[in-house]
Amino acid sequence: MKKCLLFLLLVCTSVFAQQDIDINNLNWLPNSHSFWVNKDDSVVVYDVDKLDKQITILSKSQLTAAGFTGEIEKLVWNDSKTKVLVYTNSKKVWRENTKGDYWFFDLTTGKGKQLGKNLDASSLMFAKFSSDNENVAYVSKHNIYVENVNTGKITPLTTDGTDKIINGTFDWVYEEELAARDGFRWSPDGKSIAFWRVDATSTKFHFMINNTDSLYPVIVPVEYPKAGEKPSSVKIGIVNIDSVQTNWLNIPGEPDNNYLVRMKWISNESVMVIQLNRNQNQVTMYDCNTKSGSARVIYKEESASWIDVFDISAGEYDTFPCQFVDNGKAFLWSSDADGWMHIYKISLDGKSKELVTKTNFDAYFKAYNEKTKTIYFIASPTDATQRYLYETNLSSKKTKRVTPDVFEGTNTYVFSTDASYAKHTNSNIKRNHNTRLVALSGHKKIFPKEADVFASPKLNFSLEKFKVKTSDGIDIDGIMAKPLDFDPSKKYPVFFYVYGEPMASVANDEPYFDYFIARLIPKGYIGIAMDNRGTPVMKGTEWRKSIYKNIGIINTRDQAMAAKEVLKWNFIDSDRVAIHGWSGGGAVTLNLMFQYPDIYKTGIAIAAVTDQHFYDNIYTERYMGLPEENEANYRKASPVTHAKNLKGNLLYIHGTGDDNVHYKNAEVLINELVKYDKMFDLMIYPNRSHDISEGEGTVKHLTDTFIRYIEKNCPPGAK
Incomplete structure (x- = not known):
């Protein structure tokens, strides 16, 4: 308590107008209801109970005096809020910028210094304080280090880290499908660290090829376990800071056939670990003794489908459930x-x-x-x-x-x-x-x-909600976008926006419609977004999990049957029907174009999974089961199986640098369409990732390509 009071006495305090507070970019401090914002390149703290005052804890001049360069991207606080780490110069790892540089600042003196100076620039990950404030631990290049903030001594706690042996963080699939990035936790007394160790030695590489940045092609390997392939072997160790000795937890089950999803210290000698089995239909919580390594079962739950350990649609990482x-x-x-x-x-x-x-x-x-x-x-x-x-x-x-x-x-x-x-x-x-x-x-x-x-x-179209009941008796929620000059006596082309899988919903009561389609609605289109069974909406377990082992089947039918109801409306032109989706939505788009070619006349699919076998094991097996258990539905759910049925206009788009849904999906689909002499259009973006945003002019080119294709093949305007 004395340290907190000293901190408040030493900082600069000023009175200000409440209107100056930027609450859109607030960041809450730990164990409190104070928050900080970046104000003119300084760190300013507000107490919610005293919003008429601001506290500048780090000024721009203090940051500069310490040699700080870059932008203030994130702060990491100690428990007493007397010391802080400033994260900057970040670089992308997989989806996000999770490696960078850290500066340490003592807020009682205002002095600071860079951490990990003898390690590679912009290589530090997930730095955090020990409870005694003497040490900071972080990951660099798949090894864990501890640095004493007083002496500057850096001690490696692991030394075997490579591209295949990953300490303190995770491989691609754990981050993408289990929302796991930060792979270590300090013990309450600050004497030990619990950490994940991922052994991806047996996990096969998916090779991407960079053809544009050098004279000869460069192979880019990504560890990627596909459906049916065993997961990487994962275990949890407890490393003692003084002895640098690691004790491994003896958690039941094969380490390459289960997932260690989350962990949290319960006491100085106990860690709670949450385990999912390979099929993800059984969760087990263990109380693990950090000295003996023994694991006691606290709770176990089983499901006829899958178990959500956390809210998969929330977009939050590393949260303990x-x-x-x-x-x-x-x-x-x-x-x-x-x-x-x-x-x-x-x-x-x-x-x-x-x-x-x-x-x-x-x-x-x-x-x-x-x-x-x-x-x-x-x-x-x-x-x-x-x-x-x-x-x-x-x-x-x-x-x-x-x-x-x-x-x-x-x-x-x-x-x-x-x-x-x-x-x-x-x-x-x-x-x-x-x-x-x-x-x-x-x-x-x-x-x-x-x-x-x-x-x-401020939209140049109107939005409204609707419901339709399909011929199967399924009630479907939808959002409709109309041009402002809508005339109900005329007929308009309709453009369906779809996702349709368990990771996201699209028919939300929000002032938004799809980025691409929104540009076309004012020209004379009706936009439609609907959520089928299997999407993560609040309609109960049966709704969300009826799609189990049937992705690409139930969701495809729900969308098509709901579209049939929409096409009955007097102002819809059933001869001008377009559809678009990206990623999982791209797969649904292809399935709808191929399985219901009499409904959908024009489609644009981007970065789609064209064969269920090609996507990663954690996601695909969670919802489809293992291929060996459900092979018939794996084939039935895959767009390539139905490609021979294409009748309408199809534009397929993919980036060759997509480490999520690999470009392989595009080439396999192309082969199948060629095999059956099906005419289609193709746009490939070299080295672009899943969101196809890298490179000068890319977003504009993608947008222009999209709009021109729709206007040509599904002309706008009321008739």
Whole structure:
């Protein structure tokens, strides 16, 4: 406590107008409801309870004096908030920039220095303080290091790291499909580190070829276990900082046939590890003794389909899915085993399990206020296109909606680390995004002082929601975009935007339509986005998991049958029907073009999985099972199987540098279309990755190609 007071006395404090606060870019501090922002290249902290004051903890001149170069990209705090690490000069690893440089600053003196100076530039990953503030640990080139912030001594804790032996971080597939990047955790006493070790020696390379950047082609290898291939071997070690000796946890199961998804220290001698089996339909939680390595089962759950250890659609990485409560004697766990996503309280000894959210609707855990014992979760009982904040209490068990009625639509919350406050953003198809700071108790607004302004989105088209019931009796939610001069007496071409797999939904109550299609709607198109069974919307377990072992089959049929209902509308021209999707949506686009060629006349598929066998094992086996168990449906679900049925206009687009959905998918599809003499159009972007954004002029060229193709083959305008 004395250190925190000293910190506050030494920093520069000033009074300011509340209007100056940039809450859109706030970053919450640990164990508090203070937040920091980058203001004029300085780090400024605000306390939510005292928003009329700002505290500059690091000025631009202090950063410069320490030799800091680059931009302030992220801060890593120690527990007492007296020391901080500044992350900068980051570079891309897989999807994101997760390696870079770190500077250490003592906030009581304002002095700082660069860490890891004898290691490669922009190579440090996931740096964080020990609890005694004496050391910082980080990863560089697949090894873990600890650096004493006082002496500058750097000690390697692992030395066997290579491109195939990965310590303290993960391979491509763990990051992509298990949302795992940061691969080590300090013990509470700061004397040990628990870390993942990935042995990808047996994992085969997928080779990409760079044909443009040198005289001869360059082979780019990516460790990539495809469906049916065993995972990389993974284990967890506990390394002692003083002795640099590692003790390995004896977790049951073959290390190359299970997934160690998450871990967290429970005490100085105990780590909780969450394991998924290869099929991902069984989760086991272990209490592992860090001295003996023994693993005791805390809890086990099985499913007839798959188990979501975390909310796969949330886009959050490295989050531990269990919230400890009752002074660490129990934890909260989310499961949809009873037909709805519910929150349970499970004792750490594994002897009791209690249903907390006793509701007949999905409840997605978001935060826990330890002081008030309040659990916050996202739900939408009556409209799956929307999102609202709810709360329940561990003591009273009462559940109520927190988001006021005035905020109809989609609501997102970024919670303070003590779950007392949040940045709240609201929007819907007729209301632009608007943001405020709120006290979660009573949802009281504390910033800005002015009244909320609910402005209409600045779109050059209108949006509305609809529902259709298919001939199979399935209710489908949709979003429709219309040109502003829409005339219901005329007929318009319709353009379907699709994703359709378990990672994302598209029919959301938000002021948005697909980036490409949005440019065409004002020219005289009707845009349609619909969510089929299998998408991660709040309609219960049966809806989300009916797609198990049937990706490419059930979702394709749902989309086609829903499209048939849309084509019955008087203002739709059934002769001008286009469709577009990217990645999983690209696969659905191809399946719809090939399996229902009488519905869809023109399609643009980008970076599509054309054969289910080609995608990674964690994603594909989670939803399709192992190929050897479900080979018939693997073939039936793959677009290449149906390519011979193409009748309409198809433009296929792919980047040769795509390490996610490999360019191999394009060439196999091309071969099949050629085999059956099917005419199609093709655009290949050399060395571009999955989002096809690299290189000067790429985004404009892709956009122009897209628009010209649609206007030529599915002409705009009402008739």
